[in-house]
Amino acid sequence: MPNTPSIEVLLFGTLKDVAHANHVVVVLPTDMSTLSLEALRGLITQQHPALARYLPHVRIAVNCEYSSGDEQVKPGDEVALIPPVAGG
Amino acid sequence: MVTITQETLSFEHLHELVQNVQRDSAGAVVTFHGTVRNSSQGHAIEYLEYEAYRPMAENELQKIINEADERFSAQCAAMHRVGRIQVGETSVLIAVSSAHRAQAFDACRFVMDSIKHTVPIWKKEVAVDGVWWVEDPLSKSS
Helix, strand or coil, X not given: CCCCCXXXXXXXXXXXXXXXXXXXXEECCCCCCCEEHHHHHHHHHHHCHHHHHHHHHCEEEECCEECCCCCEECCCCCEEEECCCCCC | XXXXXXXXXXXXXXXXXXXXXXXXXXXXXXXXXXXCCCEECXXXXXXEEEEECHHHHHHHHHHHHHHHHHHCCEEEEEEEECEEEECCCEEEEEEEXXXXXXXXXXXXXXXXXXXXXXXXXXXXXXXXXXXXXXXCCCCCCC
């Protein structure tokens, strides 16, 4: 059986507490090898509903850079949800 | 120079930062310590728990340092501690040198203000009457 394509999404701060995990796995539809960030948000909402209400408030980082919004992500990318930061 | 560390930040770390930015062409060195306060919005704080997305935090902190160096003709360096930090302990250290004091003060403020906006670090306040993430978008207190 071929591996199901998936993306591991890193969680921090309040999101880690909500999910009780430091990452979640988002499974891609088998016909999809890359997806937009909007599509990724949609899949997170479907597959990890506990995170859904936070999504409007989080930024997405792809490979350790804040996304500009129009990137495509694919399995193997390092994807993270960035809730509002509070360093200092 | 940027560092994200679990270590207790001490005067040795400050000394290291100052040495890193010191130049013979500098006429001013400004340093800043961010320390954990014993109260927050009326709550008595026991300690703070900091978390970083470390590789990205180092990238973002380096970008801030680079921008400050350029904008203010300064040399900047910063360290941020993560993990449990007790009241009175230091969470962040910044050192800046520049030819003149005005740029050094301005650059130091810029670095600290920028850290709060873009560096992926989060803090949880552990108070005597509760525990919450600062800037939690869905918390009633923010």
